[in-house]
Amino acid sequence: MSVEPEVPIVQVEEVRENPVLYKIISSDNHVFTISEHAVKLSKTLWDLITNLGLTAENALDNPIPVENVNGKNMETIVQFCERHKYDEEEPEYTNYIREFVLPEWDRQLLSIDNEELFQLILATNYLDIQKLMDYCCRVIGDMAKDKTPEELRIIYGIPTDAEDDALERSASDSPGPSG
Amino acid sequence: MLCFMGGLILQHSSQVPLEKREKLSESLPSLITVSRGALKRVAMMGCAVKLANVLSGKPVFDCYRLFCERYGDDAMGYIDFEYYFYRFYNGHVDFTHERRMDANQKELSVLPAELLAKVTGYLTAKERGNLRLMSKKFKTVVDMEPVTVEQIIVDWTTNVFILQINEKKIEYKIFHGLFGMVRFMRNGVFEDDLESALSCFAQVMKHPKLRLRHLALKFPMDVFPEKRERLLKCLPNSLDVKTAILQASADDTLTILSHSKPGVLNGILVTGCPEELGPIFESEHWKQAKETNVVSGQNFSNSFPLFYSFPCFHIRVNSMELNDLHLLIANVAKNPSFQFCMIKAGNVKSWFVEPFPMEERRENDGSLTHRYQIPDSTTWCNDGIHIDRND
Incomplete structure (x- = not known):
């Protein structure tokens, strides 16, 4: 009677999946786990990881605090990065390459109101995630399609020059921080 | 459900x-x-x-x-x-939910300028034009990002005005009434002026970082002087345009050319009599362009000598003497910059003289075409006489 040697069954996905995971703590103390491939989409985070010398051994013991991004936005960002971690690298994002189709999955992810989108863009800008930034800008740009100037003012919440001036005046008139 | x-x-x-x-x-x-x-x-x-x-x-x-x-x-x-x-x-359908009123409510307009500029990269030239009108801040933001437009076409005759920016088209029908009264109709609705088209043209043209690949302007020569002037005033001082087709009076053509960047403008086609277009041929724009073309309508073929020095031209004459054609062929053959010309004639005289062996061909529509090959060149014809140098 022959005994077959025990060979570990390795799923293709596991081979593909990088085992290195990192922990990120948002400004409101939510903890997120993100894979190495995914975190590389954020230039800021990857630079931080490289500079801190985090490795597969110590990554999970050294969570990275990100004080400028709250849990809600971080959740969206982690979802996005995990979704796109194996995407082929874009040739180059320049100001002149704007023609791409926003995938349906991403359109759904970015179906959020202006205020949330505002916060997400700031977070994305801070974390320097080029692809997500392009997608967010595309969503905002799409809002303006076939709109009149007055509709644009409503959608983007654009103040008139007079309102801008009034805001500036009130800002300059208000007392500065005391002490 | x-x-x-x-x-x-x-x-x-x-x-x-x-x-x-x-x-x-x-x-x-x-x-x-x-x-x-x-x-x-x-x-x-x-x-x-x-x-x-x-x-x-x-x-x-x-x-x-x-x-x-x-x-x-x-x-x-x-x-x-x-x-x-x-x-x-997103599936949150609790109707008792009250929105938290946040004093620091954020709107997209207060994003940092560099991010707003990036957003404008996804907008068409017209949409950017609309945004520029919103406020000084947005004008500055929009102007930060270069905008590339494939083509702008103004096709303006006495009966129709068409403005096309890339694929988007604004079209007016023009009706001339009694006592010089003119009315404009757009999408079946009468309007007093060409206001929307002219302001749209102005918005796009005034973008300081506009890069235009092709401009085609066809103006009526003798009507709408005020509107024509207004449209010309929309042109920026230094328009970045690669090719231009200008069908206008010599003065208007010169004005348009003088608003473009010489050297950037690679191809120019102008219309009119070479005698009137003199200042254009003397301009840096014309001299630095790689391809130039003159399209002209003349009464008689004795005007042909005006065209001997051009590399490329199209002439339509009411009446042509064959001797003038022969002289034209002999002279353009000596012109080293000559590339191509086409002659159309209402009627042709002196056919009994035939020093140049021309190949005659009857076309499907019954018209007669002639083909002539000058030394080191090839010629062919469709509905007139084409003379072409193929180096």
């Missing part, structure tokens, strides 16, 4: 994801319960409309317009509407 609620029919659309539709459907009975009790009827109706619109898969701003049509512009601000819209869209 169809549900009846508060007098409104809600219809699920296949555009809304299945899981969201199911979640909304499950919530409908509780919505009705809540609405009968706690909520005011108006609020309920408003919410129902919003929910109906979410389900119908329309864009948020279209839903807002519909909402304002039904309940008035003051019923709810866009920001609030959008907030609830996306709550519903």
Whole structure:
């Protein structure tokens, strides 16, 4: 009677999946786990990881605090990065390459109101995630399609020059921080 | 699935994801319960409309317009509407939820300028033009990002005005009434002026970082002087354009050329008599262009010598002496820059002289064409005489 040697069954996905995971703590103390491939989409985070010398051994013991991004936005960002971690690298994002189709999955992810989108863009800008930034800008740009100037003012919440001036005046008139 | 609620029919659309539709459907009975009790009827109706619109898969701003049509512009601000819209869209259908009023409410317009500039990269030239009108801040923002436009065409005759920016077209029909009265019709509606087209042209042209690949301007020579002047005033001082086709008076053509960047303008086609176009041929724009073309209508072929020095030209004459044609061929053959010309004649005299062996061909439409090959060159014809040098 022959005994077959025990060979570990390795799923293709596991081979593909990088085992290195990192922990990120948002400004409101939510903890997120993100894979190495995914975190590389954020230039800021990857630079931080490289500079801190985090490795597969110590990554999970050294969570990275990100004080400028709250849990809600971080959740969206982690979802996005995990979704796109194996995407082929874009040739180059320049100001002149704007023609791409926003995938349906991403359109759904970015179906959020202006205020949330505002916060997400700031977070994305801070974390320097080029692809997500392009997608967010595309969503905002799409809002303006076939709109009149007055509709644009409503959608983007654009103040008139007079309102801008009034805001500036009130800002300059208000007392500065005391002490 | 169809549900009846508060007098409104809600219809699920296949555009809304299945899981969201199911979640909304499950919530409908509780919505009705809540609405009968706690909520005011108006609020309920408003919410129902919003929910109906979410389900119908329309864009948020279209839903807002519909909402304002039904309940008035003051019923709810866009920001609030959008907030609830996306709550519903994402399956949060708690009608008792009150939006937290945040004093530091953020709107997209207060994003940093460099991010707003990036957003404008996704807008068409016309949309950017609209944004520039919003405020000084947005004008600055829009002007930060270069805009590339494939083509701008103005096709203006006494009876029609067409402005085309890339694929978008604005078209007016022009009606001339008694006592010089002129009316303009756009999309079946009479307008007093070409206002929307002219302001659209101005918005696009005034972008300081506009890069235009092709400009085609066809102006009427002797009508609409004020409007023509207004349109010409929209041209920036240094227009970055690669090729231009200009069908206008010599003065207007010179004005247009003088607003473009010499050296950048690689191809120019102008129309008119070479005698009148003299200042254009002397301009740096003409001298530095790689391809130039003159299209001219003349009465007689004795004007041909005016064209001997051009590399490329098209002439239509009412009457042509064959001797003039022979002289033209002999002279363009000596012109090292000559590339191509085409002659069309209403009638031709002196056919009995034939020093140049021309190949005659009867075309399908019955017209007669002639082919002549000058030394080191090839010629061919379609509906006139084509002379072409092929180096």
